[in-house]
Amino acid sequence: DTAVSQTPKYLVTQMGNDKSIKCEQNLGHDTMYWYKQDSKKFLKIMFSYNNKELIINETVPNRFSPKSPDKAHLNLHINSLELGDSAVYFCASSHGDRGFRRETQYFGPGTRLLVL
């Protein structure tokens, strides 16, 4: 019954490795997002996809590449992991249509990434 789910919950890896985080939503939403939360709990948007199409790409290193195989999934692939990538990554989703419902985003439980 989970609305927005992410895997894995924890990810510990070595510098230089490539890793992926998966996200799925069963809310029927058209728009999905990736956020990064740093150690000070600051939440910042990284990417936004609407109907499998990239609509927001904030200043994020191109080592981060989102992939949306369908409306219900938005995965995040990270190449050549660096120490500074350690953070909690949250997936979120919202209705993609015009109007107020678009603004309300529902978050997944987060993936805690630790790069050693």
Place this chain on the structure above:
Amino acid sequence: GQQLNQSPQSMFIQEGEDVSMNCTSSSIFNTWLWYKQDPGEGPVLLIALYKAGELTSNGRLTAQFGITRKDSFLNISASIPSDVGIYFCAGRGGGSQGNLIFGKGTKLSVKP
């Protein structure tokens, strides 16, 4: 770019007390949202505000969208231990689609 100032950064209160926190923006927002994040979890939506002046309640929580559209507050009445967590405001102005900007959070601690 747009910035959100959320205050206070942290609060330590006694169970039963009322709590108030607020956010101000450097520019006009069209939407204000309030989220709560429990340790080890993702943010959970508490209240959504879509119109200037709107006052909305959700149980013991009340939030208002400021008339100037540059601020919002969240009140929690008669706090209980499970209110502990980090509360985030989030807003969206004109421009980028669905691009929410988050405040830095208010960490609430409640002493039983």
